[in-house]
Structure formats: structure tokens, C-alpha cells
Amino acid sequence: xxxxxxxxxxxxxxILRKEVVDNARDRRTLTTMAVSIVIFPLLMFGLIWFLDKxxxxxxxxxxxxxxxxxxxxxEYAPNLIxxxxxxxxxxxxxxADPELSISKxxxxxxxxxxxxxxxxxxxxxTAPLRLIHDSSITGLEKIGFNMVQGAIRAYSGQIASxxxxxxxxxxxxANPIRINLSDVASPHARxxxxxxxxxYLLIMFIMAGGMYLAIxxxxxxxxxxxxxxxxxxxxxxxxxxxxxxxxxxxxSSLTLLMVLAGLGLAxxxxxxxIISISVGIGKIATIFIACLPFVFAGCALMVLVASFTKSYKxxxxxxxxxxxxxxxxxxxxxxxxxxPSTSNMWVPALSQGIIIIETLKxxxxxxxxxxxxxxxxxxxxxxxxxxxxxxxxxxRILG
Amino acid sequence: MIxxxxxxKYFGSVKAVDGVSxxxxxxxxxxxxxxxxxxxxxxLRILYTAFRPDAGTALIDNLDVTIDKLAVRSSIGVLTHxxxxxxxxxxxxxxxxxxxxxxxxxxxxxMRIGELAELLEMNDFIERRAKGFSQGQKTKVALARxxxxxxxxxxxxxxxxxxxxxxxxxxxxxxxxxxxxxxxxLFSSHVMQEVAALCDEIVIIANGTVAASGSPEQLRADTxxxxxxxxxxxxxxxxxxxx
Numbered sequence: 001x002x003x004x005x006x007x008x009x010x011x012x013x014x015i016l017r018k019e020v021v022d023n024a025r026d027r028r029t030l031t032t033m034a035v036s037i038v039i040f041p042l043l044m045f046g047l048i049w050f051l052d053k054x055x056x057x058x059x060x061x062x063x064x065x066x067x068x069x070x071x072x073x074x075e076y077a078p079n080l081i082x083x084x085x086x087x088x089x090x091x092x093x094x095x096a097d098p099e100l101s102i103s104k105x106x107x108x109x110x111x112x113x114x115x116x117x118x119x120x121x122x123x124x125x126t127a128p129l130r131l132i133h134d135s136s137i138t139g140l141e142k143i144g145f146n147m148v149q150g151a152i153r154a155y156s157g158q159i160a161s162x163x164x165x166x167x168x169x170x171x172x173x174a175n176p177i178r179i180n181l182s183d184v185a186s187p188h189a190r191x192x193x194x195x196x197x198x199x200y201l202l203i204m205f206i207m208a209g210g211m212y213l214a215i216x217x218x219x220x221x222x223x224x225x226x227x228x229x230x231x232x233x234x235x236x237x238x239x240x241x242x243x244x245x246x247x248x249x250x251x252s253s254l255t256l257l258m259v260l261a262g263l264g265l266a267x268x269x270x271x272x273x274i275i276s277i278s279v280g281i282g283k284i285a286t287i288f289i290a291c292l293p294f295v296f297a298g299c300a301l302m303v304l305v306a307s308f309t310k311s312y313k314x315x316x317x318x319x320x321x322x323x324x325x326x327x328x329x330x331x332x333x334x335x336x337x338x339x340p341s342t343s344n345m346w347v348p349a350l351s352q353g354i355i356i357i358e359t360l361k362x363x364x365x366x367x368x369x370x371x372x373x374x375x376x377x378x379x380x381x382x383x384x385x386x387x388x389x390x391x392x393x394x395x396r397i398l399g
Numbered sequence: 400m401i402x403x404x405x406x407x408k409y410f411g412s413v414k415a416v417d418g419v420s421x422x423x424x425x426x427x428x429x430x431x432x433x434x435x436x437x438x439x440x441x442x443l444r445i446l447y448t449a450f451r452p453d454a455g456t457a458l459i460d461n462l463d464v465t466i467d468k469l470a471v472r473s474s475i476g477v478l479t480h481x482x483x484x485x486x487x488x489x490x491x492x493x494x495x496x497x498x499x500x501x502x503x504x505x506x507x508x509x510m511r512i513g514e515l516a517e518l519l520e521m522n523d524f525i526e527r528r529a530k531g532f533s534q535g536q537k538t539k540v541a542l543a544r545x546x547x548x549x550x551x552x553x554x555x556x557x558x559x560x561x562x563x564x565x566x567x568x569x570x571x572x573x574x575x576x577x578x579x580x581x582x583x584x585l586f587s588s589h590v591m592q593e594v595a596a597l598c599d600e601i602v603i604i605a606n607g608t609v610a611a612s613g614s615p616e617q618l619r620a621d622t623x624x625x626x627x628x629x630x631x632x633x634x635x636x637x638x639x640x641x642x
Contacts, residue, residue, distance in 0.1 A: 006501070010502075014496070014499045014500055015500070018488075018492075018496050022485055022487050023487075025487040025488075026487060221483075224483040224485070224486070225479070225480075225482065225483025226483035226484060227483075228480075228481075228483075229477060229482075229483065229497070229541070229544065232448065232449065233472060233497060233500040233501065234472040234500065235472075236469070395450050395451065398444075
């Protein structure tokens with residue numbers, strides 16, 4: 001008869017190892033991981049590549065085809081038309097109803113020169129011009145509007161200087177202030193806007209990577225009928241739960257590591273100019289380590305929720321929703337770009353999001369703030385794990 | 400040895416087990432016989448420490464199942480209802496996993512699994528992954544898993560469920576051998592013939608209480624019936640749930 005004692009630690013290790021082997025043979029777990037490594041960088045870079053290409057085409061002033069600008073009353077301002085033509089703007093015949101054609105989207109911008117223009121110009125008063133456009137149009141489609149406006153302003157400025165000079169006044173007198181802009185953003189930081197979606201995606205993958213194991217821990221084992229035999233082994237229940245949580249963390253963090261590695265490779269080999277970011281080992285390591293407490297918290301949350309579901313299907317649908325919880329604090333990243341500080345770095349998920357963005361930008365987050373983030377997330381994770389253990393110890397767990 | 404006295408377990412207003420007492424001796428096969436829902440599984444679940452009784456005591460080798468949980472679990476081998484095994488592990492890995500949890504390892508564990516594979520005639524599928532196993536094969540794996548640490552007490556919950564005739568015969572042989580080796584075997588069943596063929600002691604459970612108990616001969620004598628089936632019906636007071 002075997003009545004030997006077995007330490008908690010070796011029980012933990014035996015169960016954890018079994019879960020890792022068992023799940024490594026599970027197609028669902030592997031598919032999730034494969035998707036994260038292949039699809040994620042592709043998706044990311046497909047989008048960036050498309051943006052890059054469009055921006056380049058639209059803003060290439062040297063090779064770009066002339067902007068077509070319908071002008072009403074071109075005959076009243078031959079000089080202005082000349083100026084526009086020199087500025088790579090091709091004046092074309094206007095449509096019959098300019099307003100309608102703009103609102104229909106046939107043209108983005110139309111210049112309207114009134115019959116009173118020549119007279120005002122001659123008299124040296126302000127000559128009115130009307131630009132018809134649709135202000136609800138945003139993004140690259142606005143480039144044409146901005147270009148026309150800029151060209152007209154430049155023309156106006158030139159005429160103003162000439163008029164002042166003709167009256168014996170230094171044109172600088174009319175420009176008391178000139179603003180010179182110095183942009184301190186590194187080229188990396190300017191790519192930052194593209195990076196705001198990175199925390200969202202990384203955190204989703206952390207959750208997805210551990211989801212199937214979290215379900216398997218309770219609902220899955222119960223459905224297979226293997227939970228009861230397991231709980232009759234000479235192992236404390238909280239050890240069983242912690243071992244399973246450990247296995248969930250292994251897969252979740254492995255997914256994170258692979259996504260980061262895929263990202264690093266993609267950034268290194270993708271021919272994209274708009275974002276010049278290198279994701280080296282250092283950055284990967286920083287993000288990975290800073291995110292580990294969140295991995296712990298996310299997995300604990302999933303194990304907890306899975307422990308009061310009755311079936312695999314139920315657990316799956318609950319966890320689909322639970323996966324979204326950590327992305328809520330990240331919403332704020334879409335609207336503002338908060339600097340890391342003690343007021344935001346204690347928030348789990350948000351703080352990791354900030355660390356991800358700052359690190360990818362090439363900026364360093366103060367160690368004590370990273371520490372704050374890690375400690376607060378660990379506290380949350382421990383609390384969640386504790387609740388999960390309590391739930392796991394109920395008799396109802398056996399269904 | 401298993402001693403149960405005045406065990407109670409209520410789920411809300413349902414009295415699943417309501418004052419069950421019996422003894423299962425070493426070197427004997429004791430059968431818990433009763434219709435479905437009589438409280439057999441709940442009694443076993445209390446014995447293998449999955450449930451905590453509301454009242455009464457259950458001792459296994461003089462260890463209280465509510466106090467010395469880990470020691471109790473070390474001294475029992477359990478075949479639970481349904482016998483779930485891990486489909487992505489091989490039969491061998493399934494058995495090894497539980498052996499390791501009992502502190503076994505290395506050569507000793509390997510030899511023990513070999514022994515069980517021989518005993519339960521599992522050699523032709525021992526290295527195969529359990530996905531797609533027949534119910535009989537699954538039960539064999541689960542039984543081997545329950546016996547891997549050579550437990551003094553063996554608890555089997557409806558072990559012949561879903562088994563074909565050959566597999567049932569094999570299982571009976573294994574149970575007889577365990578008896579021969581001095582183990583205390585306690586198994587539950589709602590199949591009368593099975594209990595009659597195997598058991599030295601029969602505990603008839605109905606509605607959460609012990610309706611009658613004793614050796615087959617005693618039961619027949621006590622109820623004044625010549626065959627066991629009539630004795631059983633007489634003991635539980637109805638033909639409901641009888642197979």
C-alpha cells in the first residue's frame with residue numbers, strides 16, 4: 001500500500017505539466033496561438049501599408065497630377081488663375097450647380113469668383129472669394145481643399161506685401177509676430193497615432209491565448225467527467241486550481257511573447273516608411289515583463305468566471321464577454337494620449353496599454369511607474385485568484 | 400475498512416442521504432444496491448471526500464473523511480460515475496498522471512502500470528490516445544487509474560454502466576482478485592443480478608435510508624423470500640427502479 005506523502009509543490013508541478021501537454025495537443029489552443037502570430041502582424045501591417053501608400057500618393061507634390069479645381073467666374077481674376085496654375089492646380093470648367101455638385105460629392109472644392117472681385121481688387125479693398133466645400137469630409141480628401149486655401153492665402157499675402165511696398169511701408173510692419181514651430185517629436189513618436197490600437201490588440205490576444213485552458217479548468221473537466229476523479233486525488237483543491245491557473249498563464253504569456261516576436265519581425269521586414277519603428281529584443285522584453293502581472297490578472301479573471309459556468313458552451317459565451325472587460329480602460333487611449341503618471345499607472349490594463357505605447361514609441365517609462373503598474377495588477381490578480389479558489393472549493397463545483 | 404454511521408446529506412429540501420449506516424470489511428465485497436436516486440452516489444461522494452456530510456460520521460481505516468481528507472484520499476481508489484478520462488492523453492499517460500499525484504514515479508510506476516495493463520487486458524490500446532475509445536476501454540483506463548497506487552479501499556460507482564458482457568465479466572474478475580488480495584471493495588449498482596453474483600454483503604438503500612442489509616442468505620431469511628429479487632422488492636417496498 002502506498003501512503004507516501006507528496007509535497008504541494010510537486011503536485012502543482014505534476015498537474016501544471018499535464019495541463020500544458022494536454023492543451024498543447026488541443027487544436028483550439030494551437031489555432032488561437034497560430035492566428036495570433038500570423039494574422040495579427042498581417043492585419044496590422046496591411047492597414048498601415050494601405051495608409052502609407054495612400055498618404056504618399058496624395059501628398060507627393062512633385063509627381064502628383066495637378067489638382068482639378070472648377071472655378072466659377074475665372075474671367076474676373078486672370079492673375080489669380082495664373083498663380084493657381086503655377087501651384088499645380090488645374091482650373092477646369094465649373095458644373096452648372098456648384099453647391100449641388102459638392103454635396104453630391106462630384107467635386108471636393110469649387111472656387112467662386114464674383115463679378116465684384118475686379119473692382120474691389122482695383123480699389124485696394126478686400127476682394128471677396130468664395131470656396132465651396134463640405135466640412136464633413138475629413139482625412140486625405142481634405143488635402144485638395146487645404147491646398148487651394150493655402151495657395152490663395154499665399155497669393156493674398158504676396159499682393160499685400162506689394163501694396164504696402166508701393167505705399168512706402170515695410171511689409172514686416174503688418175506682420176508683428178511670426179511663429180516658428182519646432183517639433184520635438186521623434187520620428188517614432190509621430191507614428192504614435194498608429195500605435196494606439198496596439199494595446200487593445202495585445203490585451204485581446206493575452207486573453208484569447210488562455211481562454212480555452214481557463215474553460216478546461218472547471219467547466220471542461222466537469223463536462224468530461226474528469227474533475228471528480230481528479231479531486232479525489234490526495235491533492236488540496238487550491239493546489240489543483242493554482243496549477244491550472246499556472247498552465248493558463250503559461251499559454252497566455254506564450255501567446256503574448258509570440259505576438260510580440262511576430263511584431264518585431266514584421267516591423268523589421270515590412271517596407272513601410274510612414275512608421276519607422278524598430279521593435280528589438282529590449283522593447284519586447286520590457287513589454288513582456290510589464291504585461292506579465294496583467295496576464296496573471298486576466299487569467300485569474302477567466303478561471304474565476306469559468307468556475308461558475310455549468311458547461312463548456314456557457315463558459316465560452318461568458319468568456320467572450322469577459323475578454324472585453326480589460327479593453328474598457330483602454331478606450332480612453334483612443335481619445336487622449338495620457339502621459340504615464342501615478343494617477344493612471346495603477347489602473348490594470350490601462351497602465352499596460354500606456355507602457356506598450358510609450359515603449360514602442362521609443363520612450364522610457366519611469367521604473368517606479370512600471371513598478372506601480374505591476375504591483376497594482378498583481379494585487380488585483382491575487383484577489384481574483386483568491387475568489388476563484390473559494391469558488392473552486394464549493395461542492396457545487398462538481399455539478 | 401469503511402464504517403459509516405448515521406450519515407446525512409440534504410440538498411435544500413431533498414434528503415439525498417438520511418441516516419445511512421453500514422460497514423464494509425477488508426477482504427469482502429460490499430454492494431450498495433438501490434434504485435436510481437436512492438442516495439448511493441451521494442454516500443460514495445461523501446466517502447471519497449467530494450461532499451461534506453451534514454451529520455453522521457464516515458471512517459475509512461479509522462480516518463474521518465471530513466478531517467483527514469488527504470490521508471483518506473491516499474488510501475482509496477475511486478471509479479467515479481461516468482469515468483471521465485483525458486482524451487488527448489494516451490491510456491498510459493492517463494494512468495501515470497494519477498500515479499504521480501499519489502507520489503509514485505520512475506520504474507516502480509512503470510511496472511505498476513504494466514501490471515495493470517496485463518490484468519485489465521489493455522495492452523493493445525495502452526499507447527493510444529483515449530479519443531475514440533469504447534466505453535469499455537475508457538472504464539478500464541479509469542479503473543487502472545483508480546488502482547494505480549494499490550489502494551487498500553476501492554470505491555466503484557456503477558462500474559458496469561455501459562459495459563458489454565465481456566467487459567463486465569472482466570471487471571468482475573478484477574473485483575474478485577481485489578477481494579482475494581485483502582482489499583475492501585465497496586461498489587454501488589442498481590443491477591440486482593450483478594450485486595447478487597459478486598457481493599458478500601449487500602446494503603439496500605432506498606429514499607436515502609438503509610432498507611435492509613446483510614449477506615444474500617441473511618436478506619432472504621430476513622424478508623422471508625426464497626429469491627433475492629423478491630427480497631429486494633420487499634425491502635424497498637416497491638418495484639420501482641428495479642432492473
